[in-house]
Amino acid sequence: MISLGLYNYWIVIGLMMVGLYVMISRGNLIKKIVGLNIFQSAVFIMYISMGVVEGGAVPILTDGVTRYSNPLPHVLILTAIVVGVATTALGLALVVRIKEAYGSVDEDDLHRMDNDF
Amino acid sequence: MEHLQILIVLIPLLCAPICVLLPGGRLPWALATLAAWTTLVLALLLLGRIESEGVLSYALGNWAPPIGIEYRLDYANGLVQLLLATVASVVLPYSYRSARREIDNDRQPGFYAALMLLFAGLMGITATGDAFNVFVFLEISSLSTYALLALGRDRRALTSAFRYLIMGTVGATFFLIGVGLLYAMTGTLNMADLAERLPAVAGTRTMDTAVAFLVVGICLKLALFPLHLWLPNAYTYAPSAVTAMVAAISTKVMVYVLIRFLYTVLGADYSFGQLPLAQVLMVLAVIGMLTASAVALNQPNAKRLLAYSSIAQVGYMVLGLSLASTLGLTASLLHMFNHGLIKGALFLALGCVFFRVGSTDVERLRGLGRAMPWTMAAFVAGGLSLIGVPLTVGFVSKWYLVLAALDQGWWALVIAILISSLLSVAYIWRLVEIAYFQPSPSRDITREAPLALLIPTWILVLANFWFGIDTRLTVGVAEQAAAALLGVGP
Structure with missing residues (x-):
């Protein structure tokens, strides 16, 4: 299968969905932040995968190497991290x-205490 | 002179850490106010330079674009920068008395630092011509907004800030994904360069995905219906000065980003010709205009009422830009500027109420028409402008929006705009009726707000009338910006 060759992107999509699902379905605020982190990590992996050049070396100048991976997405994602x-x-x-x-970190409790939706 | 473009971002950005280092008291406030006034001067100078020299380009660190980061300024972002600087120059003097009442003394330096970061972030978004740079500034402004919103006295300020943090970060991350996919397709992040290279890859599935992520991400941040859930509580429980600042400029800047990406980066032909974005945005904008106005009718809190009205007003702006015509875009840009002035004035007036009454519940407004005549007069004047009464800015932008809709024969849109305006008459009237025609419940007389709050409020109110009568500057700039964005004319 050709599509399996780009397995990085499948991982990205999987992680992204896991993160979004956790954020939406969990009422615990800490878990929401965990979901947010998983979601963001998926994007980090996406950017890093994008920078790969086939047969390219790690983008550190070395003698005898002419083909490097693209370092720009790595730098960008460092900012995002x-x-x-x-x-x-x-x-x-x-x-x-x-x-x-x-006195609680559960969303349902918070709404009940504030009579808010 | 050529460094003005970067200074307008750097001055507030550098003021933020200095504010934290300064001892409490007047100093951080004085510095922040000075910075805001300086940016106003810079924004006016820059607008003058755009008029004489055309599009301004500044290479950051002398790295020539598209490799380096380019700051690019034309009429569209010149107008937004002027709005940002104007609102900040008025809200910061106001915030001195207001923040001393609402925020603990030891948090004051941090408060002004966060306010400056928010301002610098929004300024940066408008100044830059680099897609990734937009994300960085977006997060600078968002993070400081979350912190500022959480400063409200009510504990619900915390939960609303948290909700905005989750939704806002999802929005910003969507935006990041979109930019990443654009980069993957073109190998560039410079907006002008992207615009040149994108037509070659237009129509691929990656591009469609990128546009979807970009639009949803930006719309989350600009609170387009149905992505507005974070907004009402966030505006309601934040400190008065913060609400005025955020309500007047934050969502407007995101409307600008949407315009910039749809028109400059993707091109109107692609985003409205090949993709069905016009239909999607138009439908959501109209539903938002009508439902948010209707929901505003029976809100128990005046700030929350205005927050729902803001969602409706964002609908007008998105409606204008979804028409994809010069007139529609002009209306959208005009309403962006005008609504900033309107909501700034209204929230500042409510801040005066909060200063004396300690609440913005609608019930507590009773009798204030007599007790606080100047504050309530400012509120009524702002309300008239929100409704769109002639001689106010609200009228000017709605007039252009109606013209744009008629130009394309969209009668249904005109009717929707009128219904939404009628609803705004109803919810503003409800507040006016309570403030002027219902007697005050208690015997103790509420005093008028201090001049330190009234003067900034009235400056914005008068700006509403000034730009409603003398429309040369705003309409002229908006028309030229729209023409440039659509690629017609100079």
């Missing part, structure tokens, strides 16, 4: 504050 870390940290900080304010 930093953003992901910041988002996770902020999200967890909010969860701590929510726990202090409500």
